[in-house]
Amino acid sequence: MKRITILTGHYGSGKSEIAVNLALQKKLNTLVDLDVINPYFRSRSLYEMLNKHGIDVIESTIENASGSDLPFISSRGSRPFVNTDLMAVYDLGGTRHGAKLMKQFDAFTTNSEEIDFLMVVNIYRPETETVEKIMTAIDDIESASQLRITGFINNSNLMEYTEPSMILKGQEILESVGKIKNLSIKYTCVEEHVECHETFLGETIILRRYLAEKALAIGGKYGKR
Amino acid sequence: MAKVLMKGNEAMALAAIKGGCDAFFGYPITPQNEIPEYLSYHMVNEGRVFVQAESEVAAINMVYGAAGAGARVLTSSSSPGIALKQEGISYLAGSELPCVIISVMRGGPGLGGIQPSQGDYNQITRGGGNGDYHLLAFAPESLQETVDIVKQAFDLADYYRNPVIIAVDGLIGQMMEPVDIDKEVPKMKLDPKNWAAEGKSGERGSRNTIVSLHLDPYDLEKHNLKLKKKYDEMIQKEQRYEMINMENAEVAIVAYGTVARIARSAIETLKEEGINVGILRPLSIWPFPRKAFNELPESVHSLLTVEMSLGQMNQDVHLADKCRHNIEFYGRAGGVVPEPQEIVDAVKKIVRGRN
Structure with missing residues (x-):
């Protein structure tokens, strides 16, 4: 794993849940939440729990005003690029609008060998359901961020309706995109409740939905309905 | 059609397109x-038509114009924005x-905050605008609904x-859930828009x-009575609700939207502790499902209204129940979402009070 992982993708692709899981499982010491788009379900809402695990949360709201929706980037946001002791995951807002925030860091990111810029894809999100749509999304994000995507995270799922075959279908579509774009799958996410014996491309992350659990306050498997 | 994973707001927007929306102003x-x-x-x-208007007031008046021309029109907003649209x-x-x-x-009130709430129940069901009118109002609990x-x-x-x-409260707008966007819904036989x-x-x-x-008061009264006839028809035909786990329930929680979902978790916990609790879940909030209160089983001795407001729907619960039950209330406000345990505790307090 590179020292810095930056997560991008469509909104609702699972970036924030993955950022939290990566930070905890890979024992990173910094989570930078640069989501200036979402008003709810932001990784910074878990800062207390993350702090307890020794993870510093750098966030994009004014301190003590986490309920605000003022787009605000902390100057601490660039710290992981400078301080090589930091192992960080960046959680961007969705689409090109969230990705363009990376532009301000291009002095640090250009030609850096320490950064993975990974695109999270769930093919069950209608905006990224086909090879063509994913290709367009890549172009959008790369032109807005001025940063090359270096790999995929396959997060294809339908929450409690997820079956291993769906993850494999996501893998197949991402492999097709990867052939054209010369990109590979770095991680595959499997939600913890999914019964699964298959193996997938890249490293498998068992995903717990910390944010959904907290925000929906319904515990367990997204509440019983 | 297969399910896809969508965010609430996005799913509502797509549903509007599927519902034949010709124009949006917002x-x-x-x-x-x-x-x-x-x-x-x-x-x-x-x-189709999309216009980002210069204000909420402009948007609702564009809705008026396009609807007047016979188009199927949508607007959307959140609490203070809906307040601006009332005229x-x-x-x-x-x-x-x-x-x-x-x-x-x-x-709310005022600019309030941006976290989820049900504090506009009165605004929606009582109308912030002037005159004798009602909106047909629905408050669903899941993205599919x-x-x-x-x-x-x-x-x-x-x-x-x-x-x-x-x-819907903000949580339903922001949450992700699998939906079948092409699920069949009942279609109505509609007259051409000759008007x-x-x-x-x-x-x-x-x-x-x-x-x-209508400057002539007798003329206006006639118009008011014509409108009332429609509202009476809505009261007859559009009361929609769900009764959940009512058999042998001793307490019935009355809750809608996100709170009903949380109540579903709470009654599972209560069941494990030997307390049988049902949920009366209004889907239509105007007309309020008064019919449902006649269906409460005799085992129910108390109602517990739970809302993300400080008791707005609870007034309708009192009106609908007509003093047949002991009614208690639990609410959170300002964007705070109640946890299942809070509802569990509120139910236990009622049950303990009787024993």
């Missing part, structure tokens, strides 16, 4: 911005114009020639006019 406000954002490109791709909403109801309004509620009701809303608005409002001012008076030989001004 103005951004958190936490419903994904609705105009989604429609801003998808409506255009579909060859136009009253005019739409007065002029008998159909439209669909999506209200994604946040904490939301999608289904948004699609039906356009038919219902046309049928009654009245605005229909879909009221629309669509610019064809030459062909027709007479002019269609749309007004809410």
Whole structure:
């Protein structure tokens, strides 16, 4: 794993849940939440729990005003690029609008060998359901961020309706995109409740939905309905 | 059709397109911005109309104009934005114009906050606009139910020639859930819009006019009584609700939207502790499902209204129950979502109080 992982993708692709899981499982010491788009379900809402695990949360709201929706980037946001002791995951807002925030860091990111810029894809999100749509999304994000995507995270799922075959279908579509774009799958996410014996491309992350659990306050498997 | 994973606001926007929405007029406000954002490109791709107006007031008056011309029109906003639209909403109801309004509620009053709330129950069911009018109002609890009701809303608005409002709290707007966007919903038989001012008076030989001004009081009263007839029909036909786990329940929780979901978790916990609790879940909040209160089993001794407000729907619960039960209330406000355990504790307090 590179020292810095930056997560991008469509909104609702699972970036924030993955950022939290990566930070905890890979024992990173910094989570930078640069989501200036979402008003709810932001990784910074878990800062207390993350702090307890020794993870510093750098966030994009004014301190003590986490309920605000003022787009605000902390100057601490660039710290992981400078301080090589930091192992960080960046959680961007969705689409090109969230990705363009990376532009301000291009002095640090250009030609850096320490950064993975990974695109999270769930093919069950209608905006990224086909090879063509994913290709367009890549172009959008790369032109807005001025940063090359270096790999995929396959997060294809339908929450409690997820079956291993769906993850494999996501893998197949991402492999097709990867052939054209010369990109590979770095991680595959499997939600913890999914019964699964298959193996997938890249490293498998068992995903717990910390944010959904907290925000929906319904515990367990997204509440019983 | 297969399920896809969608965010609430996005799913509502797509459902509107599927429901035959011809035009959208709106103005951004958190936490419903994904609705105009989604429609801003998808409506255009579909060859339909999307306008970001200069204000909420402008948007609702554009709705008035387009609805008057016979189009299927949508607007969406959140609490303070819906407040700004109230004048136009009253005019739409007065002029008998159909439209669909999506209200994604946040904490109030005033600018309030951006976290989820149900604090606009009175605004929606009592009307912030002037005069004797009602909105047909639905408050779904899941994205599938939301999608289904948004699609039906356009038919219902046309049928009654009245605005229909879909009221959800911010959480439903922002949460992700799998939905089948093409699930069949009941279709209504609708008359052609012979009343629309669509610019064809030459062909027709007479002019269609749309007004809410009736200076003769007897004339206006007649109009009011005509509107009332429609509202009476809605009360007859549109009371929608769900009774959950009512068999042998000793307490019935009355809750809608996100709170009903949380109550579902709470009654599971209570069941494990030997306390049988049901949920009376209104889907229509106007008309309020008074019928449901006649269906409560005799085992129920108390009702517990739970809301993300400080007791707005609870007034309707009192009116509907007609003093048949002991009624208690538990509410959180300002954007705070109750936890299942809080509801569990509130139920236990009632049960303990009786033993």
